[in-house]
Amino acid sequence: MKYQFINNQATSERMMQSAVLRLITNNIPRKKTREELISEHEKLEFFGDGVNKYFIHNTCKDKSSLNLQLRISIANLQVGRVPINRFLICRVIARFVKIDALFTLVEDPEGNVERLVLYNWTNYSEKDQSNSFYIDQFFLPVGTQLVIKNLSYQIATDGNTIIHSDNPEDVIVIYRNDDELFNDLKWSTDLKEEVVKSKTVDEFRHCGNEYFALNNYKAAIDEYSGGIKLEPENVTLHSNRAEAYLRLDQFFNALDDTEIALKYEPGHLKAAYRKGKALCGLKRYQEAIITLRDLYQRLSINTNHDIASIEKSTEQLLKHMELLATENEKGQYDFESIIDEYCEKAKIKKDSKGNDVWVNNVGPRLDHADYLIDDIEIGNVKGKGRGWIAKCDIPENTLLMVSKAFKTVYSHEVLGHAIGNTSNKQTESVGSSSCIEELIISVIQKLVAEPYLCRELYQLHDSLDFDKTDKINKKLVNADIIGNIVKYNSFSLANNVIIENTDLSGIGLWILPSYFNHSCVDKNVKLFFLGDLLFIRSLRPISKGEELIISYTGCSSNYEIRSRYLQSVGIDCQCRLCKLDKSESEKTKLRRAQLLNTYKTSIESRISNNGINANPTIIKELEKIIAELRSLRKEHPDLEFDTLEMSRLLSFAYANSANNNKRALSIQKELYDYYKTVYLPTKFYIMLDITITNAALKRMKESMRWFNLAVKAVVEPLIGKVKDDDVALKKKALNLAKKISPDRILAVKRAIDSM
Numbered sequence: 001m002k003y004q005f006i007n008n009q010a011t012s013e014r015m016m017q018s019a020v021l022r023l024i025t026n027n028i029p030r031k032k033t034r035e036e037l038i039s040e041h042e043k044l045e046f047f048g049d050g051v052n053k054y055f056i057h058n059t060c061k062d063k064s065s066l067n068l069q070l071r072i073s074i075a076n077l078q079v080g081r082v083p084i085n086r087f088l089i090c091r092v093i094a095r096f097v098k099i100d101a102l103f104t105l106v107e108d109p110e111g112n113v114e115r116l117v118l119y120n121w122t123n124y125s126e127k128d129q130s131n132s133f134y135i136d137q138f139f140l141p142v143g144t145q146l147v148i149k150n151l152s153y154q155i156a157t158d159g160n161t162i163i164h165s166d167n168p169e170d171v172i173v174i175y176r177n178d179d180e181l182f183n184d185l186k187w188s189t190d191l192k193e194e195v196v197k198s199k200t201v202d203e204f205r206h207c208g209n210e211y212f213a214l215n216n217y218k219a220a221i222d223e224y225s226g227g228i229k230l231e232p233e234n235v236t237l238h239s240n241r242a243e244a245y246l247r248l249d250q251f252f253n254a255l256d257d258t259e260i261a262l263k264y265e266p267g268h269l270k271a272a273y274r275k276g277k278a279l280c281g282l283k284r285y286q287e288a289i290i291t292l293r294d295l296y297q298r299l300s301i302n303t304n305h306d307i308a309s310i311e312k313s314t315e316q317l318l319k320h321m322e323l324l325a326t327e328n329e330k331g332q333y334d335f336e337s338i339i340d341e342y343c344e345k346a347k348i349k350k351d352s353k354g355n356d357v358w359v360n361n362v363g364p365r366l367d368h369a370d371y372l373i374d375d376i377e378i379g380n381v382k383g384k385g386r387g388w389i390a391k392c393d394i395p396e397n398t399l400l401m402v403s404k405a406f407k408t409v410y411s412h413e414v415l416g417h418a419i420g421n422t423s424n425k426q427t428e429s430v431g432s433s434s435c436i437e438e439l440i441i442s443v444i445q446k447l448v449a450e451p452y453l454c455r456e457l458y459q460l461h462d463s464l465d466f467d468k469t470d471k472i473n474k475k476l477v478n479a480d481i482i483g484n485i486v487k488y489n490s491f492s493l494a495n496n497v498i499i500e501n502t503d504l505s506g507i508g509l510w511i512l513p514s515y516f517n518h519s520c521v522d523k524n525v526k527l528f529f530l531g532d533l534l535f536i537r538s539l540r541p542i543s544k545g546e547e548l549i550i551s552y553t554g555c556s557s558n559y560e561i562r563s564r565y566l567q568s569v570g571i572d573c574q575c576r577l578c579k580l581d582k583s584e585s586e587k588t589k590l591r592r593a594q595l596l597n598t599y600k601t602s603i604e605s606r607i608s609n610n611g612i613n614a615n616p617t618i619i620k621e622l623e624k625i626i627a628e629l630r631s632l633r634k635e636h637p638d639l640e641f642d643t644l645e646m647s648r649l650l651s652f653a654y655a656n657s658a659n660n661n662k663r664a665l666s667i668q669k670e671l672y673d674y675y676k677t678v679y680l681p682t683k684f685y686i687m688l689d690i691t692i693t694n695a696a697l698k699r700m701k702e703s704m705r706w707f708n709l710a711v712k713a714v715v716e717p718l719i720g721k722v723k724d725d726d727v728a729l730k731k732k733a734l735n736l737a738k739k740i741s742p743d744r745i746l747a748v749k750r751a752i753d754s755m
């Protein structure tokens with residue numbers, strides 16, 4: 001299956017390959033040893049395609065022109081460079097594995113070992129090529145010598161080096177060991193006598209601990225696993241590996257390990273503590289609390305001084321767990337502290353190479369519980385598949401759901417280069433398509449690491465026409481399904497990060513929020529993203545049986561743009577706006593386009609943002625355009641969105657150029673009334689405009705009333721209804737609004753205070 005992104009295409013095999021490489025390889029900050037590379041390659045075999053036979057094409061090539069003086073050794077390869085006119089002589093030292101491309105390990109005569117990936121060897125059809133054969137375990141067996149021309153030395157998607165060849169024509173296979181051209185070559189290793197030195201359990205544990213201390217949890221897990229293979233009942237290794245799994249958010253695996261450790265040693269304190277953490281990660285809060293309370297009791301009667309620190313951490317974890325349980329059961333969240341946590345974790349700094357990195361390692365991934373109100377359920381909706389339905393009447397601003405992302409990817413976290421790129425560009429700009437690709441790859445990784453998660457993920461809409469029961473039961477990680485699930489269900493963070501000054505873009509996948517269907521206008525549910533936490537509230541009163549709707553696109557872009565996107569995700573939208581747009585005559589559409597063009601070319605550029613420089617003629621022209629655009633939609637005034645920004649500009653022109661605040665105020669109020677029924681984020685700005693204009697007119701009481709309304713508009717989507725008579729809540733709301741929208745709120749506050 002091919003995924004079409006904005007600038008490029010990617011195959012599901014390529015995504016799978018990237019995910020697998022990242023899973024099996026460790027980014028150790030030094031050149032890997034032969035043994036390390038061999039052991040990683042053995043894990044790759046597990047993911048290789050051992051079922052299908054692939055058609056391989058490679059013609060016999062002339063070696064007579066090769067001059068051994070031009071041979072290059074692996075040690076002299078430079079990342080990102082194609083050594084012109086040079087060639088590598090190497091021999092295969094591991095089995096070939098086919099994922100998207102063909103992978104093996106090679107060594108040069110000096111004994112340097114490196115990974116080799118061959119692209120485009122398997123894309124030939126049998127009919128086209130006479131000189132071809134099938135891949136099986138005897139394909140280019142260990143010991144086969146290769147000459148590789150025009151190779152490039154790259155950093156693969158897993159962050160490690162690899163020799164990369166795109167063209168089968170550049171590879172000469174030496175099928176005979178006694179080939180005369182290479183008679184004089186001396187190989188420094190003897191393949192037959194290769195003995196891999198094995199480690200003891202203690203050595204594995206020691207190496208694991210060393211990697212753990214370097215925060216290299218994947219490498220630590222490999223080492224602990226090596227030890228566990230030798231001694232499956234080793235409690236320390238299981239308990240240590242559980243902690244490494246916890247650091248990678250692999251909670252199922254962590255729980256498994258703690259349970260094994262506790263089976264062999266029920267009194268193992270650290271294993272019990274880690275079990276509590278794993279249960280919490282799996283959102284099994286009550287079980288986590290029971291485990292930790294039990295541990296805490298045991299610790300408090302233990303007089304051993306060594307356990308003081310674990311006692312303290314258990315107490316803290318228990319408190320945190322109780323907080324999460326309250327969030328989960330009652331939907332009670334401390335929004336102020338969550339916003340602080342978000343702002344802290346969203347901070348970015350430059351690393352030594354000038355890249356953006358999080359100040360706090362993990363970025364804005366917040367440690368809070370999910371919540372789901374009892375009053376909504378997933379049901380069938382005619383023409384839309386499944387959707388969320390109200391089981392009873394639901395008041396405005398009710399918290400319906402809080403959901404932690406299955407996975408989020410922020411744009412600066414995306415590696416700009418992947419193994420599949422044929423170009424050598426190391427600093428490819430990272431666009432949204434790279435984020436989508438990265439999300440697919442990281443979801444594949446997550447499922448490969450914890451296949452239990454296939455069950456909940458594979459339930460999501462994927463528009464594929466095949467029965468997934470078998471794949472769910474067998475927990476098969478399928479890149480086609482995952483790619484489609486990401487395509488149809490992911491949320492872009494770019495337009496949804498509500499907190500000012502935390503300019504994060506990215507993409508994420510949430511499970512339960514994926515069941516909301518779309519409407520361009522008349523949505524009744526509002527999303528509020530804080531990093532990977534998604535808060536969802538009713539936007540207005542919802543009646544029993546009504547469907548809960550969000551908007552995937554917003555309504556301010558024109559029909560062509562909206563419908564192009566909606567069609568790409570399988571939606572023929574039947575909302576009021578789309579019906580109206582579709583029913584409009586060509587003549588009306590043309591006239592609107594002309595008016596918008598006149599505004600763009602001859603008005604907008606002649607008035608600055610805050611309405612200065614607007615002479616009476618421009619104001620008249622602008623008024624005419626607004627009036628005519630509205631008349632084009634006269635029966636549906638609330639569906640006229642093109643004049644929104646124009647009218648704001650007009651009001652600024654009246655206030656700041658024509659010195660007519662009264663007229664400015666009436667335009668702003670009219671605008672507010674226009675859009676009261678259609679939720680638009682700009683409503684908040686209009687309320688602040690009204691606040692300022694009232695203050696300019698010295699109507700301070702009215703100004704404060706609008707300011708308070710604006711504050712409510714900012715915070716209610718997050719914290720719910722703020723009652724006018726609740727003084728404490730109103731104060732809290734203002735503090736929150738200052739955190740959410742500091743620039744605007746503070747600027748307006750300052751402006752009205754100075755008047």
Ligand SMILES: C[S@@+](CC[C@H](N)C(=O)[O-])C[C@H]1O[C@@H](n2cnc3c(N)ncnc32)[C@H](O)[C@@H]1O
Pocket residue numbers: 383384385386387460461488489514515516517518519569570571572573574
């Ligand atoms: C994120 S899913 C929403 C949940 C989905 N209905 C399900 O059954 O899982 C998006 C898909 O829902 C369907 N959908 C959403 N909104 C729709 C609408 N307004 N009209 C028709 N189909 C819609 C489309 O198939 C779309 O690709």
